[in-house]
Amino acid sequence: MGKLDNKVAVITGGNSGIGLTTAQTYINEGARVVIFGRNAQTVEQAATTLGENAIGVQGDVSNIADLERLAKDTERHFGKVDILVANAGLGVFAPIEMIDEAGYDHQFDINVKGAFFTVQKLLPILNEGASVILTGSAVQDKGVATGSLYFATKAAIRSLARTLAAELAPKGIRVNSLSPGIVRTHFAGNTNLEEDQFEGFVNMVTEQAPLARAGTTQDMANGFLFLASNDSSYMTGADLLIDGGWASV
Numbered sequence: 001m002g003k004l005d006n007k008v009a010v011i012t013g014g015n016s017g018i019g020l021t022t023a024q025t026y027i028n029e030g031a032r033v034v035i036f037g038r039n040a041q042t043v044e045q046a047a048t049t050l051g052e053n054a055i056g057v058q059g060d061v062s063n064i065a066d067l068e069r070l071a072k073d074t075e076r077h078f079g080k081v082d083i084l085v086a087n088a089g090l091g092v093f094a095p096i097e098m099i100d101e102a103g104y105d106h107q108f109d110i111n112v113k114g115a116f117f118t119v120q121k122l123l124p125i126l127n128e129g130a131s132v133i134l135t136g137s138a139v140q141d142k143g144v145a146t147g148s149l150y151f152a153t154k155a156a157i158r159s160l161a162r163t164l165a166a167e168l169a170p171k172g173i174r175v176n177s178l179s180p181g182i183v184r185t186h187f188a189g190n191t192n193l194e195e196d197q198f199e200g201f202v203n204m205v206t207e208q209a210p211l212a213r214a215g216t217t218q219d220m221a222n223g224f225l226f227l228a229s230n231d232s233s234y235m236t237g238a239d240l241l242i243d244g245g246w247a248s249v
C-alpha cells in the first residue's frame, strides 16, 4: 500500500528537476499526477517517462488563462485534486542597478503571481483534506548580493503559505511551504546565471552547510511526500527547510 493511494496531485514545474522527481515519487506511492510546465517538449517527454498515471499540460504559471485550462484539464482527466504543489519558479540574479522594470515583473510574475493564482485557480477543485505545498527556498531569510529579486519572491512564498493556511483551514485544506537548499537541476539554465556562476553559488553554500554537500532532487521529493501525505496531518502554515543546515546554523 502506498502513502498516496487514490490521490490526485498537480505539480507545476513537474517537467524538470525537483518537480519531476516529486512527480515520480508520488506515482511510486500510488498517486496519479498532472505535471505543468512551459516547454511543450519536456512536458510531453516527462509525462511519457512517468507513464500511464501521469498527464502533461503545457502552460505558463504567469498566464491566468493557462492556469484556468490546467484546472479544467485536470478535472476532466482525474476529477478532484488532493495535492497541489506550486513549484514552478526561476531565479533572476543581478546587482540592483542592473534590474529594469521588465526584469522585476518577470521574476515576480512567475514566482509570486504564478504561485498565488495557481492556488486560486485550482482551489475550486481541491478536495476537503487537500494538501497545498508551495516551493520556497532556504534563501528566504538570507541576504546574498545579486539575489534581491529572487530572495524577495521566496520570502513572499513563505508569507503566502502562512496566510493561506489560515484562510483555507476552514475548508479542511493544509498549506505549507518547502524550502530547498542548493540542488543541481536545470535551475541554472532557467536563470540569467552562467553555469560557472551557479557552481560558485553551489560551492559557497556547500562550504557553509554542516552537511557539506548539495541536496538531491530526491532529498526534496522525500519532503514533498511527507507534506502531501497523512504523515504531516497536523502541520499547516509551516515551512519544511531541507538545506543541509545551511540557513539554520
Ligand SMILES: NC(=O)c1ccc[n+]([C@@H]2O[C@H](COP(=O)([O-])OP(=O)(O)OC[C@H]3O[C@@H](n4cnc5c(N)ncnc54)[C@H](OP(=O)(O)O)[C@@H]3O)[C@@H](O)[C@H]2O)c1
Binding pocket: 012, 013, 014, 015, 016, 017, 018, 019, 036, 037, 038, 039, 040, 042, 059, 060, 061, 062, 087, 088, 089, 090, 091, 110, 114, 135, 136, 137, 138, 179, 180, 181, 182, 183, 184, 185, 186, 187, 188, 190
Ligand atoms: N535548484 C535549487 O537549488 C533550488 C533551491 C531552492 C529553491 N528552488 C526552487 O525549486 C523550484 C524548482 O526548481 P528546480 O531547481 O527543480 O529547477 P528546474 O529544473 O529549472 O525546474 C523549474 C521548473 O519550473 C518550471 N517553470 C519555470 N517558469 C515557469 C512558468 N512561467 N510557467 C510554468 N512553469 C515554469 C520549469 O518549466 P519549463 O522548463 O518548461 O520552463 C521547470 O519545470 C523553483 O521554484 C526554484 O525556485 C530551487
